[in-house]
Amino acid sequence: MKRRIVFATGNENKMKEIRMILADLGMEIVSMREAGVDEEIVEDGMSFEENAEIKARAVSRVLVNDIVLADDSGLEIDYLDKAPGIYSARFAGEDTSYDIKNRILLDRLEGIPDDERTARFVCAVAAVFPDGTTSVVRETIEGQIGHEIVGANGFGYDPIFYVPEFGCTTAEMTPEQKNKLSHRGKALRAIKILLEEKLNEEEA
Secondary structure, rough: OOOOOEOOOOHHHHHHHHHHHHHHOOEEEEEEOOOOOOOOOOOOOOOHHHHHHHHHHHHHOOOOOOOOEEEEEEEHHHHHHHHEHHHHHOOOOOOOOOHHHHHHHHHHHOOOOHHHEEEEEEEEEEOOOOOOOEEEEEEEEEEEEEOOOOOOOOOOOOHEEEEEEEEEOOOOOOHHHHHHHHHHHHHHHHHHHHHHHHHHHHHH
């Protein structure tokens, strides 16, 4: 049976990024829902790394022959004591639109100067292999919170996350640019190296 990579997400925007970055591994890449897993996973870890591993292990228990990947990512704003952090998806309510979430954060930073608006996107990716071993990586992209919602690319908090060295938000970048620089892009490339090493070991 040909092995697959199953990513523990139902987010199609995320799956597009994942497929672009992991494409040359030459393996089928599917979401957990496409693989027939539709259970709700309780993310009760205290860090991005713990939550990523919780998700990957939960799906791996169902799909024992597949390599299961999961990520946990979020936005840390230094002025707000690194909030929303691991609660980024649930901030202001899970069903609240990101337009509203972004507006709430901009309102909280109203009048705060640029040098105090520092922030980062964080992404941890966990891989659980059929033999039960686990690898976890963490990457970030540094920037600051802008003063308005700008850009139609990307999703989530991208329209308020401004990267000074590029003079734009991550929502104004092309998918290729964003994949190169983003927290998730870096973390997926780091886990890809570990996947390649593991697959090479198995073939040796």
